[in-house]
Amino acid sequence: METFKQQKVEDFYDIGEELGSGQFAIVKKCREKSTGLEYAAKFIKKRQSRASRRGVCREEIEREVSILRQVLHPNIITLHDVYENRTDVVLILELVSGGELFDFLAQKESLSEEEATSFIKQILDGVNYLHTKKIAHFDLKVKNIMLLDKNIPIPHIKLIDFGLAHEIEDGVEFKNIFGTPEFVAPEIVNYEPLGLEADMWSIGVITYILLSGASPFLGDTKQETLANITAVSYDFDEEFFSQTSELAKDFIRKLLVKETRKRLTIQEALRHPWITSEGEVRAPEQRKTQPTQLKTKRLREYTLKCHSSMPPNNTYVNFERFARVVEDMAQVDQGCRALVGARDTLQDDVETLVSIFNEKEAWYREENESARHNLSQLRYEFRKLESLKKLLREDIQATGASFGGVARKLDHLHTQFEALRQELSADLQWMQEVMISFHLESGDTDGLGAMFHQDASDSLSELLSRSHTEEVLASLKL
Incomplete structure (x- = not known):
């Protein structure tokens, strides 16, 4: 900044x-x-x-x-x-106090091609310096070519007003609509990428006016002027160019070329024979005579016409303001045409979008129906699964309750069995004690007492076994 x-x-x-x-x-x-x-x-x-x-x-x-x-x-x-x-x-x-170059030349009675070449050469030198720095002026025109001091035979030219100048960057596309219609290149009118070549077109227009006093593309209206530019519609009217050399015309022709890549570059313009010949522009038979003098009457009429285009008070201020308004109107007109084109393009885009939307809407509707059906199936399966889950939960609870009852009955049987075992154990002990006592009293170790003891023991064991088994079986038949 x-x-x-x-x-x-x-x-x-x-x-x-x-x-x-x-x-x-x-x-x-x-x-x-x-x-x-x-x-x-x-x-x-x-x-x-x-x-x-x-x-x-x-x-x-x-x-x-x-x-x-x-x-x-x-x-x-x-x-x-x-x-x-x-x-x-x-x-x-x-x-810069010498005024405009064309005002200075219009005051002269005549102008030789050598003098014209010297002025064009100065313009080319200044533009060459700019172009080597990749700077395009974009507003080269009669009023922006000034004289440092007009009180010398060949005044020193100064290029002024860099308000539209731009640095041209490689690989960066630059477009704009600006400048004075009379001098702008076709690529500006057509809103195409701009470069240093636009200045070379303007130099061609300036040279044409300098040598003839006529503007090559100027029409009765701005629209006509721009149409002439895009069509490259101009000629070398014999009335204006009867005294002009072929080299000078060739120089102009090679600058007023619509295709930018075929237009002279600044280096090629500086090497053109009309610029480098230094007085050799005339035909061989003319070289022994005085240089051909170009009448400046037309140039004087051109400058007067330019200044008469100003509002009534004829001030430079109002002329500049008028020119700015004309340029603004050109931009507005171009913008309106661009808007019309954009509207048509937008309408096509809208119709395309509506068609795409309708197709997408039908597809989404079909997909939505399929998704709704699948969701309904999923909900049915989910409800079915929930019902099975509930039944399983109830079965688990019932089974748990049944297992609890069995466990409690087993505990009860175990308690009964333990009590019966203790009771039988006590009875058996008592019987043994009775048998021992009976044995000791009878003193019969091998006779009837032993046999009785053995029979009693077997009967007791059988009774105990039978009583225990039946109790348990009875318990299990609940």
Whole structure:
């Protein structure tokens, strides 16, 4: 982001008379207080908000300043300093006081091709310097070709007004609709990618006007002018070009080419024989005579026509404003055509989207029905599974309760069995004690007593066994 001095320009410069103005800029003569040197102060009105249409947006001002800070060439206006206040950015520029080149030439009685070539050569030198830095001016026209001082035989040309200039970046497509219709290249009119070639077309138009006093594509209306440009509709009218060399015409033809890749580059233009011949442009039989003089009457009429296009007070300020309005109208008209095309394209897109939507809606409806059926089946299976789950839970609970009852009965039987065992054990012990007592009293160890003892023991064991078995079996038949 460019930084400007946040100081009052009036503290360092004495501001003088107005030299000219544009839609959002005023140029005034100024004198630097510390050196006494004269400069031109260009006051550019800043746009206060993005929504506003008054003033120049900061990005455009910064771009112009950035480009001017990069250039230093005898044929290009020089930036000296930049200041900024609340409403304006002030560019302190080299003072170019010689006026417009074409106004200077219109005052002459005649113009030789050698003189014309010298002026075109200066323009080419300045543009060559810009193009080597990949900078396109994009606004080369009669009013932006000024003279540093017109009081010398061959004045020094200065290219001014870099408000539309852009740095061309490789691989970055740049499109815009700007400039003065009379001088713009076909690629600008057609809203195609722009490059350095657009400046070469403008040089071809300037050369045509310089040699003839006529504008090659200028029509009665802006639309007619633009149509002539896109069709490359021009010719070398004998009335205007009877005294013009074939080399000069060839130079113009090779610049006014619609296909940018076939148009002369700045280096090729500088090497063209009409530029390099230095007085050799005339036919051999003419070389011994005085150089052919091109009448400037037509050029004078052209400049007068340009200035007569201004509003009634004939001020440079209003002429510039009028030109800006014409350019704005061109942009609006182009924008309207683009909108019409965009509307048609949008209508096609809408119809395509509606068709796609209808197809998708039918598909979604079909898929929705299938999903609804599958969901219904899943719900039925889920309810069935829940019912089975409930029955299983009840069976488990019933089985658990049954196992609990069996366990309790087994505990009860075990208690009964234990009690019976203890009872039988006590009875058996008592019987043994009786038998022992009986044995001791009778003293018969082998006779009837022993036999009786044995029979009693067997009967007791059988009784015990039978009683225990029947009790248990009775318990299990619950």
